[in-house]
Amino acid sequence: MASLRTLAIICSVRPHGEHGAVVRALTPENGLIAGYVRGARSRTMRPVLIPSNIVQADYRVRTEDQLASMTAELQQSRGPYLGEPxxxxxxxxxxxxxxxxxxxxxxxxxxxxxxxxxxxxxxxxPSAKGWAVALVRYELLLLSELGFGLSLKECAVTGGTEDLVYISPKSAMAVSIGAGYAYKDKLLPLPAFLKVSDSPEWNDIFDGLRVTGFFLKRHFFEDRRNDVMAARTVLVDRLKRVVA
Known part of the structure; x- marks a missing residue:
């Protein structure tokens, strides 16, 4: 990648040096790209480099082992929503x-x-329920894209496709009520909306978040980056207060 101009979603901003930052942004075709932005902490650039903003990004790199330089022009700001907890x-x-x-x-x-x-x-x-299901599905998609997808179409024990109500934490496969009942305290719940299109209630949504949270922690955050999972804990706690 000698140069690239693309839309990008800002995902993280890490200060680097006195005035710059290393910015990681997700692009449509080239995936996650890291780039160094000069003056990233200036009054002009701080509102641009907010995680979740969409920018027009320009990357330049001289050699393959060099961090790209990046400039960013704001396309869509989500700064106004940072005041909503x-x-x-x-x-x-x-x-x-x-x-x-x-x-x-x-x-x-x-x-x-x-x-x-x-x-x-x-x-x-209009309400958190409108995006909470999409959040669970995004986490599932990310797990799948990185090679840790869940298998929820048939029972891990019997091979049957009926009465699937549990997920095995070991195999990440569905388990039927009959095969799993004796071990239900050791199994994860399988909300119906993870198998079929449905409009779930909050209990099912929190069960979905419990499932994805379990596998995200296991595969990515068991021994590192606890600060990332802490952000998820804050989110789930705030969701619970909304529906309490």
Whole structure:
């Protein structure tokens, strides 16, 4: 990549040097790209480089082993939503998750489309239920795209497709009520909306978040980056207060 001009979703901004920052942004065709932005902490650039904002990004790099230089022009700001505790927590979590888990410069067009739609929903849905289901589905998609997908179409024990109500934490496969009842305290719940299109209640949504949170922690955050999962805890706690 000698040069690239593309739309990008800002996912993380890490200060570097006195005035610059290393910015990781998700692009439609080139995946997650890191770039160094000069003057990133200036009054002009701070409102541009907010995680969840969409920018027109220009990358330049002289050699393959060099960090690209990046300039960014704001296309869509989500800064106004940072004052809303629930929306802010959701925006923080999904962008931090994306930045922390995706390898750089691998194309994930489905993830880009899903993240873009999720961010729009967080900022425009009339209620949190309007985007909470999309959040669970995004986390599932990310797991799948990175090789840790769940298998929910048939029972891991019997091979049957009926009465699937549990998920095995070991195999990430569905388990039927009959096969899993004796071990139900050790199994994860399988909300119906993860198998079919449905309009779930909050209990099912929180069960979905419990499932995806379990596998995200296992595969990506068991021994590192606890600060990223802390952002998820803040989000789930705020969701619970909304529906209490």
């Amino acid at each position: 629930l929306a802010s927590a959701a925006l923080d979590w999904v962008t931090a998750l994306t930045a922390a888990t995706l390898p750089e410069e691998h194309s994930y067009p489905q993830l880009y489309s899903a993240l873009s739609a999720l961010l729009d929903a967080i900022c425009s849905a």
